[in-house]
Amino acid sequence: MSRSSRKQKTKRDTSPMPATGAGLMRYYDEDLPGVKIGPWYVVASCIILIVAVIVGNIVYIV
Known part of the structure; x- marks a missing residue:
């Protein structure tokens, strides 16, 4: 098997990642209960x- 045909085969077998980042970042629309503190x-x-x-530490040096 030549190198170029191997390269083409692996390109066909692997599909690109979806545009969403495969779930690496999630944005929640619902508002959950709890304490909300700003940064x-x-x-x-x-x-x-x-x-x-x-x-x-400065004031109470023993």
Whole structure:
């Protein structure tokens, strides 16, 4: 079997992936119950927690 015929055969056997990305990303239209927190609040609370830990380590050196 020549190299070109092998290449053509594998091209025919494999189908291209669908345009949706084969389910790698899903977008949900329904609204699920639960706590909804924006990303800005998550980042801000993480920064506040980091600062509080640093200040706590500086102030309460034993």
